Amino acid sequence: MDLRRWKGVRFVRRAPTRSGEPVNLRVAHMTVPHVRWWHSHVQPIIDRDPDRVDQDWNWLLYVPFATVAGGVMARQPAGYTVGISAEEAGHFIPCALVQLLGRYPALNAPKQKGAFVWFMSTAPDEALLTIEGHPLSEDRLPKRLGSIALDTAVTHSFNKRHLGRTALYADEDGGEVLLDWYESRGMTALPADQRLPRSPRRLIKPSDGRYCYYTVEAAMEASRSLDPLR
Amino acid sequence: MPTPIGAFVDIAARYGQIDPADIEAVQHWFSDVLPTLPPDTIEEILEELLQHDGASDDLAPAPAYPKDAPLPSLSSSPPAPFPWFASSWKEMLVRLAGRTKGS
Numbered sequence: 001m002d003l004r005r006w007k008g009v010r011f012v013r014r015a016p017t018r019s020g021e022p023v024n025l026r027v028a029h030m031t032v033p034h035v036r037w038w039h040s041h042v043q044p045i046i047d048r049d050p051d052r053v054d055q056d057w058n059w060l061l062y063v064p065f066a067t068v069a070g071g072v073m074a075r076q077p078a079g080y081t082v083g084i085s086a087e088e089a090g091h092f093i094p095c096a097l098v099q100l101l102g103r104y105p106a107l108n109a110p111k112q113k114g115a116f117v118w119f120m121s122t123a124p125d126e127a128l129l130t131i132e133g134h135p136l137s138e139d140r141l142p143k144r145l146g147s148i149a150l151d152t153a154v155t156h157s158f159n160k161r162h163l164g165r166t167a168l169y170a171d172e173d174g175g176e177v178l179l180d181w182y183e184s185r186g187m188t189a190l191p192a193d194q195r196l197p198r199s200p201r202r203l204i205k206p207s208d209g210r211y212c213y214y215t216v217e218a219a220m221e222a223s224r225s226l227d228p229l230r
Numbered sequence: 231m232p233t234p235i236g237a238f239v240d241i242a243a244r245y246g247q248i249d250p251a252d253i254e255a256v257q258h259w260f261s262d263v264l265p266t267l268p269p270d271t272i273e274e275i276l277e278e279l280l281q282h283d284g285a286s287d288d289l290a291p292a293p294a295y296p297k298d299a300p301l302p303s304l305s306s307s308p309p310a311p312f313p314w315f316a317s318s319w320k321e322m323l324v325r326l327a328g329r330t331k332g333s
Binding site: 004006007008009010011028034035036037039040043044047058061062063065067075080083086090091093094118119133155159169171199200201204 | 232233235238253256257260261262264265269272273276277280281282283284285293295296297298299300301302303304305306307308309310312313315316317
């Protein structure tokens with residue numbers, strides 16, 4: 001019997017690499033130094049790639065909602081940084097950022113609450129291969145960063161007793177590829193003819209078939225699939 | 231498309247009298263000044279940003295990247311906490327020992 005809905009879940013602590021030896025990760029609360037480094041080193045590389053849906057994002061604008069008053073605000077915003085734990089050098093190398101609203105109406109059960117991913121981004125390989133003073137080799141790059149970032153939001157939902165309910169909007173710039181990717185992770189796309197729960201998004205960005213959500217069962221399944229990395 | 235940059239710029243201009251063309255000043259206002267505002271104001275700003283969530287962006291100024299931001303340290307990035315019962319037995323003992331030591 002899976003007790004994670006009652007016990008909560010620990011965050012991922014390692015990622016597979018091409019070398020076969022896993023790399024140690026740490027999931028930390030997002031801080032200004034994390035996003036300052038990201039905006040200095042990672043975002044310029046993302047911004048050069050027109051195919052990235054996170055092109056021109058600015059985490060320095062998003063971070064205060066992760067660092068302040070999260071617990072007392074109605075939406076309970078939270079931010080996490082997934083980083084490589086470089087023990088010997090004492091460095092924490094951000095490789096994914098996740099900003100979410102911790103208390104948002106669940107798309108498939110509006111009377112229930114869940115997490116809604118507001119912004120989520122992973123570092124391109126080039127950014128991790130060119131870190132001044134700490135370049136990583138290709139065979140030590142963490143794999144499955146997208147799944148791990150998404151799992152961070154699902155884990156947050158479990159740990160806040162929302163049973164893993166997590167939703168997001170698959171940016172239209174990501175096309176079918178992005179939508180397919182979320183569905184391959186076990187999410188369900190809300191049909192275009194089904195209204196969003198009452199929220200600011202309902203008017204400005206109504207349901208169009210690109211809102212995705214985890215049911216409780218699917219969140220459990222997705223969370224279990226990453227257990228070997230926790 | 232999540233909340234567009236232009237919505238953040240507009241907030242900084244209205245709440246902080248920041249020049250909307252100066253993206254570095256806007257960044258500074260959000261990362262350093264906004265956290266010092268009263269929680270009610272921060273909440274109001276968040277709700278206002280969410281009103282624009284999903285809108286297209288037509289006001290975004292060109293990005294400005296900070297120079298020479300150092301890599302964060304492990305010591306200043308502690309692991310995010312997770313519920314007590316999700317720990318292994320070994321971790322529970324360590325946590326318990328830490329709590330006893332601290333009391």
